[in-house]
Amino acid sequence: MGVCAYNPKKSFLLELGKTLQICISFLSQHRLCGVTGSSHVISCYPAEMRQKNQELRSMSEKPRLIYFNGRGRMESVRWLLAAARVEFEEIFLDTREQYVKLIKDGSLMFQQVPLVEIDGMKMVQTRAILSYIAGKYNLYGKDLKERAFIDMYVEGITDLMHMILMFPFSPPEAKEKNLALITERATHRYFPVFEKALKQHGQDFLVGNQVSWADIQLMEVILAVEEKTPAVLSAFPQLQAFKTRMSNMPAIKKFLQPGSPRKPPPDDHYVSTVLKVLAEE
Amino acid sequence: MSEKPKLHYFNGRGRMESIRWLLAAAGVEFEEEFLESREQYEMLLQDGALLFQQVPMVEIDGMKMVQTRAILSYIAGKYNLYEKDLKERAWIDMYVEGVRDLMDLIRVHHKLSPQEQQKNLALIGEKAATRYFPVYEKILKDHKDDFLVGNQLTWADVQLIEAILTVEEKVPTILSEFPLLQAFKARVSSIATIKKFLQPGSQRKLPTDEKAVAFTNRIFNRR
Numbered sequence: 001m002g003v004c005a006y007n008p009k010k011s012f013l014l015e016l017g018k019t020l021q022i023c024i025s026f027l028s029q030h031r032l033c034g035v036t037g038s039s040h041v042i043s044c045y046p047a048e049m050r051q052k053n054q055e056l057r058s059m060s061e062k063p064r065l066i067y068f069n070g071r072g073r074m075e076s077v078r079w080l081l082a083a084a085r086v087e088f089e090e091i092f093l094d095t096r097e098q099y100v101k102l103i104k105d106g107s108l109m110f111q112q113v114p115l116v117e118i119d120g121m122k123m124v125q126t127r128a129i130l131s132y133i134a135g136k137y138n139l140y141g142k143d144l145k146e147r148a149f150i151d152m153y154v155e156g157i158t159d160l161m162h163m164i165l166m167f168p169f170s171p172p173e174a175k176e177k178n179l180a181l182i183t184e185r186a187t188h189r190y191f192p193v194f195e196k197a198l199k200q201h202g203q204d205f206l207v208g209n210q211v212s213w214a215d216i217q218l219m220e221v222i223l224a225v226e227e228k229t230p231a232v233l234s235a236f237p238q239l240q241a242f243k244t245r246m247s248n249m250p251a252i253k254k255f256l257q258p259g260s261p262r263k264p265p266p267d268d269h270y271v272s273t274v275l276k277v278l279a280e281e
Numbered sequence: 282m283s284e285k286p287k288l289h290y291f292n293g294r295g296r297m298e299s300i301r302w303l304l305a306a307a308g309v310e311f312e313e314e315f316l317e318s319r320e321q322y323e324m325l326l327q328d329g330a331l332l333f334q335q336v337p338m339v340e341i342d343g344m345k346m347v348q349t350r351a352i353l354s355y356i357a358g359k360y361n362l363y364e365k366d367l368k369e370r371a372w373i374d375m376y377v378e379g380v381r382d383l384m385d386l387i388r389v390h391h392k393l394s395p396q397e398q399q400k401n402l403a404l405i406g407e408k409a410a411t412r413y414f415p416v417y418e419k420i421l422k423d424h425k426d427d428f429l430v431g432n433q434l435t436w437a438d439v440q441l442i443e444a445i446l447t448v449e450e451k452v453p454t455i456l457s458e459f460p461l462l463q464a465f466k467a468r469v470s471s472i473a474t475i476k477k478f479l480q481p482g483s484q485r486k487l488p489t490d491e492k493a494v495a496f497t498n499r500i501f502n503r504r
Contacts, residue, residue: 110379110412121371127350128374135367144358148344151351156333189333 049138053084056136063088063118066102068277070270071263072165073126074114076220078262080130082255083216084137090261099277127158134213146208153194153206153214157221160190164224168266169274183229186221191236194218198238204245211249219246227265286311286341289325291500293493294486295388296349297337299381299443301485303353305478306439307360313484319500353377357436364431372430376417376437380444383413387447391489406452409444414459417441421461427468434472442469450488 063081067074069092081088093099093113102108108115109124116123119136123129134140134150141147163182170178197206206214222243225232233240246252255262286304290297292315304311316322316336325331331338332347339346342359346352357363357373364370386405393401420429429437445466448455456463469475478485 109375109416110382119368121368123371123375125375125378128371128378131374132367132371135370144355145342145344147358148346148351148355151354152332152346152348155348155351159333193332 053137062086063116065090066093066107066115066117067113068093068270068274069263070266070273072114072266072270072274075263076126076161076217077114077116077129077133079216079220079255080133080139080213082261083211083249083251084133084139085251086133086137088261093277094273096277096279130154130213139211139213139216141208141212146212149207150212150214153197154217156190156193157214157217160185161217161221161224164221164228167228168271179228182225183232186225186229186232187235190221191232191239194242195236195238198242204242215242215246216252219243219252285309286339288313289316289330289338289340290336291316291493291497292486293497294489295337295497298486299349299384299440300337300339300352300356302443302478303356303360303362303436303439305484306434306472306474307356307362308474309356309360311484316500319502322500350381353436362434362436362439364435366431369431373435373437376420376429377440379413379416380437380440383408384440384444384447387451388489390451391494402451405448406455409448409452409455410458413444414455414462417465418459418461421465427465434469438465438469439475442466442475447488 063086065074065077065088067090078088099113102113102115103111107122109122112124114124114126114129116129118129118132123132131140141150160182163178163185167175167178167182194206201209203209205211206218219242222233222239233243247256254260286309288297288300288311290313292313301311316325322336325336325338326334330345332345335347337347337349337352339352341352341355346355354363364373383405386401386408390398390401390405417429426432428434429441442465445456445462456466470479477483
């Protein structure tokens with residue numbers, strides 16, 4: 001990956017020309033990294049796919065996300081769109097009236113959010129939405145077996161994310177226990193699996209030697225667990241290196257900067273808004 | 282050519298039942314190894330056969346697959362119960378996810394105390410009748426096709442018929458307001474592979490009971 005390191009100080013055209021020549025001829029055979037045509041970004045897709053993604057992004061209208069102004073179940077969608085460098089709009093649910101109106105309009109298939117308006121569809125069900133985005137933007141592997149591994153990894157990570165998602169809604173007396181369980185599961189059940197996968201194949205990404213939905217999801221959950229248990233990666237050198245690598249990918253780097261659509265950790269205001277809007281007991 | 286898929290799970294429905302349904306609907310024969318003791322489960326753990334230390338686990342095409350949705354997705358993709366077109370897949374995914382939320386209510390039913398079960402039963406009936414089944418009734422009404430997506434049998438249809446029959450076991454009159462779902466149920470039940478699965482002697486499992494729950498708890502060391 002060092003061969004194609006991009007130096008932002010040099011002029012764009014000069015660097016692009018040189019890098020293109022070197023990188024595409026050497027790396028594209030190996031389906032590793034390359035440089036996109038229109039922006040000086042190192043991305044780890046084959047050249048044909050990057051071109052296709054570029055076309056896809058310019059043709060489609062921006063997706064529109066309808067959810068609370070907070071992470072919840074929508075955060076994974078924000079991560080995936082950001083990683084695919086797809087700009088999106090957001091409408092935040094602040095009042096019960098907004099939610100009731102969405103239901104009355106027939107916008108929510110099962111009366112639930114997240115809702116994502118994308119490509120003429122009003123999509124609901126987080127997994128369905130993520131699966132569609134991954135498929136559309138080539139983050140879902142190249143064949144059925146790679147999909148199978150991506151799905152298994154994503155599902156495992158989702159189980160861990162679910163614990164984190166529900167955490168702010170647990171009663172105060174259960175919080176300590178739940179926090180311990182999150183840390184325990186991360187360090188004994190989930191992180192060892194991904195540490196081992198990366199160690200075994202020695203590649204930069206979990207599946208198929210190119211970035212996929214599984215890598216984005218893993219990055220998200222690593223950061224989320226670290227917010228609760230800062231030293232959680234201490235026994236996982238591969239994951240530490242993975243985290244650094246992923247953080248340096250331009251799209252993700254941008255998403256991790258202030259001012260991006262990334263949402264802060266849930267606070268009391270977020271919890272009370274959700275409960276109010278959904279009128280949950 | 283391929284070996285038969287091998288399912289590792291308890292001798293009961295649980296999370297594996299949807300997988301049995303899908304394989305059966307696709308006309309795929311499969312073997313089953315039932316977890317009957319804690320030692321068996323620990324052996325699987327020690328062998329590294331369970332990616333996240335959990336069942337279901339399905340040995341298929343040289344993989345030891347875990348995570349129910351991943352397994353179902355692979356089977357659907359392999360046996361043409363999933364659409365090739367991305368948008369049609371999106372609809373199948375949405376419909377499947379909705380049905381699975383409903384099935385989750387039923388799956389946990391027998392883990393609850395008798396008091397909670399009464400409340401849960403009402404919830405199942407209410408959600409089925411007001412949140413889920415109206416959606417599928419409307420889909421069938423709007424496009425007038427025999428199946429939910431793409432005018433052919435897909436994973437969404439198999440998941441739906443499983444849910445209909447499972448809810449009916451708890452709430453027998455649940456389809457009374459849904460004539461198109463009644464017709465759907467009759468139609469899909471008469472598809473050869475599904476008809477076979479619905480007959481006695483098939484690998485379809487009986488409804489979960491308290492004995493099965495206690496058994497599972499023992500294997501997983503739950504209190």
